[in-house]
Each structure stands twice: as structure tokens, then as C-alpha cells.
Amino acid sequence: MxxxxxxxxxxxxxxxxxxxxxxxxxxxxxxxxxxxxxxxxxxxxxxxxxxxxxxxxxxxxxxxxxxxxxxxxxxxxxxxxxxxxxxxxxxxxxxxxxxxxxxxxxxxxxxxxxxxFGPAREPSRKDFVGRAAVIRTSSVTHDFGQAEVAAADGSTAIVDVRQAGQGNLTAGSRVVLYDYDSEREFFWVESLDI
The missing domain is CATH 1.20.1300 (3 helical TM bundles of succinate and fumarate reductases)
Structure with missing residues (x-):
């Protein structure tokens, strides 16, 4: 020693x-x-x-x-x-x-x-694409609607949504956010209830 x-x-x-x-x-x-x-x-x-x-x-x-x-x-x-x-x-x-x-x-x-230790990626609205959401407005059309969606960390957000075709999406309907229009800042949705 x-x-x-x-x-x-x-x-x-x-x-x-x-x-x-x-x-x-x-x-x-x-x-x-x-x-x-x-x-x-x-x-x-x-x-x-x-x-x-x-x-x-x-x-x-x-x-x-x-x-x-x-x-x-x-x-x-x-x-x-x-x-x-x-x-x-x-x-x-x-x-x-x-x-x-x-x-x-x-x-x-x-x-x-x-x-x-790489830099943490900033959260983006596109992170919601593919997530399930619940409609919070009385209806969803091609120019109106909002839904509540949960992020990966458990927090929730109210986002603008639009429906491409005809359907009956009302408050409480479960939908999937399948695309994001970054120019007009809304999500395209489709019903989960098939």
C-alpha cells in the first residue's frame, strides 16, 4: 500500500x-x-x-x-x-x-x-395522431368540433377536430385522431364505434 x-x-x-x-x-x-x-x-x-x-x-x-x-x-x-x-x-x-x-x-x-443524454424532443401536436379521443362538442362537422385527448404522459388537451365524411359524432362519442392539418391546426377524426 x-x-x-x-x-x-x-x-x-x-x-x-x-x-x-x-x-x-x-x-x-x-x-x-x-x-x-x-x-x-x-x-x-x-x-x-x-x-x-x-x-x-x-x-x-x-x-x-x-x-x-x-x-x-x-x-x-x-x-x-x-x-x-x-x-x-x-x-x-x-x-x-x-x-x-x-x-x-x-x-x-x-x-x-x-x-x-440527448436533447429531449419537444412535444408536438402530431404526437396526438393515432390516439383515441372523446368528442366534447354537441356535434362534429367538416368545419366545427372539439375533442379531449390524452397525451402519453397522462395529461389531457382539448383539440379542434373535423370529420371528413358524413356521420353522427356527438358529445361523448369515441373517435381516433388519424391526421393533423398543420396549416389549419385541427385533427381529422373517425368514429371508433363501428
Missing amino acids: GGFVTAALGFPAVLFSFLLIVVIGYWLLALLGAVDVDDFDGGDGLLAGFGGVPLSISLSLLIAFTWFASLAGTVLLDDLELSTPSRIGLGAGVLVVALVLGTLGTRVIVVPLRRV
Whole structure:
């Protein structure tokens, strides 16, 4: 265990050891509900390639991968008998390599996660097409009528409906919304009672 602690506190791993402690603390607080994980994404700046997932996840992965790579590099440097200037120079090289490997490792994980954290699709009136509804007006014609329809989340809406053919759709009749006219903003309906 002493070798691990020595390597974790050696240059360049020590730079990321502190950050890894911060990351672990953050995720412990997130588990307790003290912090919110759904923060902003990487945007267009330094972390642009990590966009599409919460920044807390991207940074946590980057720090973890970079810490591991720098720890491995520190262990390799400790095995070599180097003078102090050589050790510092090679340590700086290990730092750069660790950052590159950490970035690549993070990208490998973040790209598939984008599908999980993708932007939520805005609800649309076309989501009602194919749903059953109940007529709420006294009748439905080719230029008048309203119906109550339930959305997928359980909420209800009153929408304008029209009937293409002749029929007897009155209040309480069950219908299906089979098409949406976006220009005139109403649904075409057909009776469910066959």
C-alpha cells in the first residue's frame, strides 16, 4: 500500500490525485442528493468534444482516466534511477501523455452516452395522431368540433377536430385522431364505434 500512496503523491500523478478526491466527494454528495448532476454540457470551449452529456460526467471521466494514466507513468518513472532534472522533464512528458490518453478515453465513453443524454424532443401536436379521443362538442362537422385527448404522459388537451365524411359524432362519442392539418391546426377524426 505504501508504494501506491507514494506513486499517487509523486509528480505528475499528485496533480490529478487531488482532483480525483474532489470528484469522489462530488459523486458522494450527488448520491446523497446534495448536488444536481444535470448541469450544462461542454459547449464550444475547451470541452467541446465532450458535449451532449452533463459536464460533471465528462470532467469526472477525464480526471479519472488522466489520473490513472499519470499514476502508471509515475510508477514507471519511479522504477528508473533518474536525476532530478531528468525526472521533472520526463514527468512533464508523462503529464502530456496522460492528458492525451485521458481525453481519448473520455471520448470513447462520452460518444455513446450522448444517445442517453440527448436533447429531449419537444412535444408536438402530431404526437396526438393515432390516439383515441372523446368528442366534447354537441356535434362534429367538416368545419366545427372539439375533442379531449390524452397525451402519453397522462395529461389531457382539448383539440379542434373535423370529420371528413358524413356521420353522427356527438358529445361523448369515441373517435381516433388519424391526421393533423398543420396549416389549419385541427385533427381529422373517425368514429371508433363501428
